[in-house]
Amino acid sequence: MEHYVAGWRGLVKFLNTLGSVFGFISKDAVGKVQILVSLLKGEDGSHYSTIQSMVKYELENQLVDLTKAGAHPTSGCRTLLRLHRALRWLELFLDSLRTCSEDSKTSVLCADAYNKSLSKFHPWVVRKAAGMAFCLLPGRQAFFDVMNVGTTEQVVAMLGEAIPLISEVYQITEDLYAQHNILDIP
């Protein structure tokens, strides 16, 4: 969990460099990361050291609203599920950035990745706001420059190593949530 949270913190830091138009996205992600950090550092923190232990603890102690929003709007399982869904967007987006041609539009790549993943969980107003923000994304080269990894070839190689790890984390979480039937926490 500590590493999961650290990963998201790094991503949010990157997002914040893209400008205030992404502030509403960053704010939501920061809020969710903060909830997980509070749980991890709280008095029951030992139960939050892994995603597996969190799921077991919260389900065994009825700390998750399973069918309708109720007493546990900030459960770890619910909060992490939102970030988990966003991780699929990230995986798709990074993979398209890695494989696209130099003149591809990042706004289109980002929107495609979003439409294939996260968008189905968002209401109309969030989808519209996200779509508008995507139009203000910098070009592929600017993305790569901010990453500060080196030449385009080096960034592409780095992404080639990172994406399978993101996919693995995504799949392990997806399987765990499916096994406990908690992929639809409201």
Ligand SMILES: CCCCCCCC/C=C\CCCCCCCC(=O)N[C@@H](COP(=O)(O)O)[C@H](O)/C=C/CCCCCCCCCCCCC
């Ligand atoms: C070389 C490229 C590196 C790319 C690095 C990208 C860094 C991205 C960092 C953060 C991604 C944002 C994560 C957003 C989490 C959204 C979680 C969510 O779905 N929340 C909604 C549901 O929450 P509840 O209401 O149920 O608690 C919430 O309603 C969402 C509100 C904000 C809008 C979310 C839009 C998400 C768009 C994702 C694409 C981000 C675009 C970034 C462009 C780089």
